[in-house]
Amino acid sequence: MNKWFAIVMFVIFASASLAGCIGGDDSGDAAEEVDIESIPRDGSVRAASLTGVVASNGSPFYALIGTPVAAYYENGVLNRVPLLVKDEAKETKAVDRFLEMYGTQPDLVLGDRGVKETSLEVAEKYWTSAKTAMLIEDSQAGYEMAVVAVPAACYLNIPVIVAAELDDAVISTLEKLGVEATITCGGIGGHGKTLSLEDYDVAHDLVISLIGGVGSVKYLAIANPLDVTALETLEKNVPAGYPSNGEIADSSAGGGTPAGGESGDGTLWKFTVPEGYDYTLCWINLTLDVPATYDLRGDMVQYHMFWNSPDGKREVAYGRSPGGRAVRADDGTPQQVVVEYMLPLIEQTGEYEINLIASCESNKADTLSYAISIELLKVESPVVYPLMPGLSSLAPYLSAVRQGMVLAEPEFAMMHPGYMGCVTCGEPTYNSDMMESANIKAAYIHGQMTDLLAKLAGMDANDRDALAEYYYNAPIDIALIADTNMVPHFYYGGGSAVEGYGEPGDNFYQDVNVDYEMAPEDPSGTVRVELPLARITGYDAMDASALLARGIFYYDILDNAPSAYDGASPVAWKDAAYSFIGGAVPVELLVNTQEECALLFTQNGGFTTYQTINEASGKNTAQGIQEGSNFIWFCAHGFYCWYAPGLIGAGPAAVDDLGSAYDSVHVKEMNFGPGIIAAVSCVTGRIDGLLPELCLSQxxxxxxMNVYIGATRSTPGFLAVEGTPVNDAYGGRLT
Incomplete structure (x- = not known):
């Protein structure tokens, strides 16, 4: 056994005892600790039906309370209605558009009262009687176990009650319902026969037994309950001279990367991360005043951030204003573009420079006015924070409607305290030294997953080859319902500070008997994965809940999506597909692939298929086709916040037509049906290390859209010839 693998196995075994909730000592007088088989599995009678549930994001417990109301089994038959999370303080477009297409408004809204009062009220309103109830302590420990356990409430058709303790009000509700047994999460006491879930294994065994035992589980949702916690800010520092503003002229550097310093092409801003700020979140806000022609021309500012490290100046981050959001007048005229960028700086105190480079497409002789602000948040160590908060609160609902279960632990977080002591190495996106540590964490998660898969199959967890063969023939679906800080990617070598270090992805988790050092390849050089897998993401729990609803209730909404329109005649959304490519080498060389995709759409899928090339594919000409298409395949030059199909000029001198770009600013304002988009476009699938609002995929x-398939880093394609510098730069894994 080599040293690295030994470290992985140490983490797996050493962390096994960390999970779980601790049984409390405030049990009722009649509490009697029992095993799983003693829990009644019938006797629940529903009192009322409903059309849907909306849970406030004010507490993740609201979604858990609503889960067995929105999804429950009766005589083995699933009953389900949408479970949505809503935050009225934010834009609610994703949820509102689903409800518009669904055609029915939810009649249960949770969040106007405390979680205890809400859960008691829901229990008495939607159940006439229940022999069993689930009690969850109103604490982080209670929540962590509940994320795994609440699917059991759906299979048993029982209410979920959240409270700090087993008080008279809780006991009164239990007695009204005729509860004889309770399942407890956290330090809350039980009532009657009590099954205390003191570790995840017991919770898993409970859910498996309720679904039907070995071979019955069809779905596994992997989450992290730490995504509902906020990182504590110890101190805030606003560097001298900020906020400030200025004007920037069109830059001759175009898309080039400056060297940094006073001689850089563009406008230079400096700031200092002071001593003592060893764990810092750096927030940068850039607000551009854009001309009225912005939507047509795509005026843009790029920003390169450099650190004067002890080893010399190096670039640490790069971004573009197309990752922001538009501020518009009442008539829709663009006025500003606001972009926020956040990155962790771990033991990186000292001097920094930000070089701004403008492309003034509306008027090359003009300038763009802008404001810039910087805040440095000194935070606790380790730096554990979610990028997409609250997704774990939806994992029980997702797993229940798919006849599945949840695997979730705080230890899955990339920089959790129990994680090899790695609290100073930063995030792999911004620090290449972190990649190996992130991979050790991914290996731990993979180990926990395969151990559970072995239990589901009734097999020996140590015989990974036999387990892989079993799941190759009888796969179950896997969903990572978490951002990459909570359940990290696996990283291969390569990348850069501009696009993010490493070549990350999730296919590592699809391979049951993966070799941790050669993933995803086995020693013979072939690749075979056993598990269908996707990552469920969104700006937050609200967006993710709308995404889940569009998938679960797909057949209820597909006739209500917008039609495709190319300026001639509309085509129903479900019947339309779109295949397009941009310009410039090597994109334009994929014209045959584009034709093949269009042929597949038409002949195999029965779609009416649109095709465009170069400038005809741009936002200003083809937006109606794209919004109204069920399935989209495209190839164009891109980045994490945009892709630009069109070119200005010809030959080597041609440059991206910024006005043709589909970017985060404009795509988040568009309206799509619940379709699939597959992108052969560099970096457009990246989400690691970024606020989700910056990401084009999100x-x-x-x-x-229901599915975005895209590259997390560059896609050199046919240029990745074995032995060439391009291929070697990516660890030789692109051929």
Missing amino acids: AYLHSG
Whole structure:
């Protein structure tokens, strides 16, 4: 056994005892600790039906309370209605558009009262009687176990009650319902026969037994309950001279990367991360005043951030204003573009520079006015924070409607305290030294997953080859319902500060008997994965809940999606597909692939298929086709916040037509049906290390798409010839 693998196995075994909730000592007088088989499995009678549930994001417990109301089994038959999360303080477009297409408004809204009062009221309103109830302590420990356990409430058709303790009000509700047994999560006491879930294994065994035992589980949702916690800010520092403003002229550097410093092409801003700020979140806000022609021309500012490290100046981050959001006048005229960027700086105190480079497409002789502000938040160590908060609160609902279960632990977080002591190495996106540590964490999660898969199959967890063969023939679906800080990617070598270090992805988790050092390849050089897998994401729990609803209730909404329109005649959304490519080498060389995709759409899928090339594919000409298409395949030059199909000019001198770009600013304002978009476009699938509002993929999901398939880093394609510098730069894994 080599040293690295030994470290992985140490983490797996050493962390096994960390999970779980601790049984409390405030049990009622009649509490009697029992095993799983002693819990009654019938006797629940529903008192009322409903059309849907909306849970406030004010507490993740509201979604858990609503889960067995929205999804429950009666005589083995699933009953389900939408469970949505809503935050009225934010834009609610994703949820509102689903409800518009669904055609029915939810009649249960949770969140106007405390979680205890809400859960008691819901229990008495929607159940006439229940022999069993689930009690959850109103605490982080209670929540962590509940994320795994609440699917059991759906299979048993029982209410979920959240409270700090077993008081008279809780006991009164239990007695009204005729509760004889309770399942407890956290330090709350039980009532009657009590099954205390003191570790995740017991919760898993309970859910498996309720679904039907070995071979019965069809779905596994992997989450992290830490995504409902906020990172504590110890101190805030606003560097001298900020906020400030200025004007920037069109830059001759175009898309080039400056060297940094006073001689850089563009406008330079400096700031200092002071001593003592060893764990810092750096927030940068850039607000551009844009001309009225912005939507047509795509005026843009790029920003390169450099650190004067002890080893010399190096670039640490890069971004573009197309990752922001538009501020518009009442008539829709663009006025400003606001972009926020956040990155962790771990033991990186000292001097920083931000070089701004403008492309003034509306008027090359003009300038763009802008404001810039910087805040440095000194935070606790380790730096554990969610990028997409609250997604774990939806994992029980997702797993229940798919006849599945949840695997969730705080230890899954990339920089959790129990994580190899790695609290100073930063995030792999911004620090290449972190990649190996992130992979050790991914290996731990993979180990926990395969151990559970072995239990589901009734097999030996140590015989991974036999387990892989079993799941190759009888796969179950896997959903990572978490951002990459909570359940990290696996990273291969390569990348850069501009696009993010490493070549990350989730296919590692699809391979049951993966070799941790050669993933995803086995020693013979072939690749075979056993588990269908997707990552469920969104700006937050609200967006993710709308995404889940569009998938679960797909057949209820597909006739109500917008039609495709190319300026001639509309085509129903469910019947339309779109295949397009941009310009410039090597994109334009994929014209045959584009034709093949269109042929597949038409002949195999029965779609009416649209095709465009170069400038005809741009936002200003083809937006109606794209919004109204069920399935989209495209190839264009891109980045995490945009892709630009069109070119200005010809030959080597041609440059991106910024006005043709589909970017986060505009895509988040568009409206799509619940379709699939597959992108052969560099970096457009990246989400790691970024606020989700910056990410093009998340803008598509926010605006109605169900699936985005894209590259997390560059896609050199046919240029990745073995032995060439391009291929070697990516660890030799692109051929």
